[in-house]
Amino acid sequence: MFFRWDWLRPQLTAPIVPTLGPVHPDALTVGIFEDVLRAADTGGFLPYDKDRRWGGEKDERVLRDDVVHQPEHTLIPTLTRRGRGTVKVFAYGLGDGVVDEAAERAAKLAAGHDVAGARVVRPLGPESTHPRGTRIQLKDFTAGSCPAPDGPVRPITAWPTAVQESFAPFAEAMAGDGLSFLHAxxxxxxxxxxxxxxxxxxxxxxxxxxxxxxxxxxxPQLMPQYFAVLPEARGQGLGRVLWRAAMHWGQSHGAACQLLQTEIGGLSDRLCQAEGLTSLGFTYAMSA
Structure with a gap:
């Protein structure tokens, strides 16, 4: 076993795991960190990796030989070759100096692997007073009922053909939110x-x-979704109706929870906060 849980656990201010993203607090164990190290040798997906559903090969992997694991802090670097490539160093630790050390390490590893990007990912606890980046949010389906909302929402295949055909231009208009990928x-x-x-x-x-x-x-976890409303259609409550319809679908199909990352202060962030999701902490990514 590589990691000492008595060292690592106090450093985990937010439930974020390299290459996997947010995980349920109950799943935050030494085993899951050991798993991502083992996966680095194979280049494959872990059975519970949310990206596995997209197929292909796992793009991001841990640079296991460059992990720093000490009583005060842990640095876990990852590498992706997507685009011009990026090294990210996940900086776990309570001291401010961990960020500087992570930035130095990210820059050196990026140069050594000949990639353009070098970033530090800093988890922050839910009590952080001035968080930046993204908020990790938990929807607990066991905490209460998620009734079907009233509104013009249904599975796309249940709409008339003419309406279904309008999805293509909608997806193109919202390509920046991932809808063109979803359409494909x-x-x-x-x-x-x-x-x-x-x-x-x-x-x-x-x-x-x-x-x-x-x-x-x-x-059983409801996977994150792509979610968008045309700018000209906002302000009518459609985002809330879509969200509640998705939560009703998840609960009625047996999901126990959903984990989301929302940009702090963004539309989805404000919606999730208004809908009573639990904030588990934050992650802030910065250039090294």
Whole structure:
């Protein structure tokens, strides 16, 4: 075993694991960190990796020989070759000096692996007074009922053909939110259902794919979705209706929880906070 849990556990201010992203607090064990090290040797997906659903090969891997694990802090670097390539160093530790050490290490590793990007990922606890970056949020489906909302939302395949055909221009308009990627997956028949909101026979919002996968300890988890509403259709409550429809789908299909990352202060962040999700902490990524 590489990691000492009595060293690592006090450093974990937020439940974020390199290459995996946010995990349920109950799944935050020494075993999950050991798993990501073992996966670095194979280049494959862990059985509970949320990115496994997209197929292909795992792009990001831990640089296991460059991990620093000490009583006061732990630095875990990862490498991706996507685009011009990036090294990220996850900086776990309570002292401010851990960020400087992580930045120096990220820059050296990026140069050594001949990639353009060098970044530090800093987890912050939920009590942080001035957080930046993204908030990790938990939806607990066992805490209460998620009734189906009233509104013009249904699975896209349940809309008339003419309405379904309007998804393509909607997806193109919202490509920056990942909807064009989602549309390609839909056309290939390689993803779960997508819920769509339509007004005047035109799709103006969507959330999906709706998929459930067991996490590292077997909890059925609703996977994160792509979620967008056309700018001109905002302000009518459609985002909230789509969100609640997705939560109703997740609960009715047996999900125990969902973990999300939302940009602090963004529309999704404000919606999740208003809907009562639990904040588990934050992650802030900065250039090294």
């Amino acid at each position: 997956r839909m056309q290939a028949g390689r993803c779960g259902p997508v819920l769509a909101a339509a007004i005047e026979d035109r799709i103006v919002g969507a959330i999906g794919p709706m998929e459930i996968q067991p996490d590292a300890i077997g909890h």
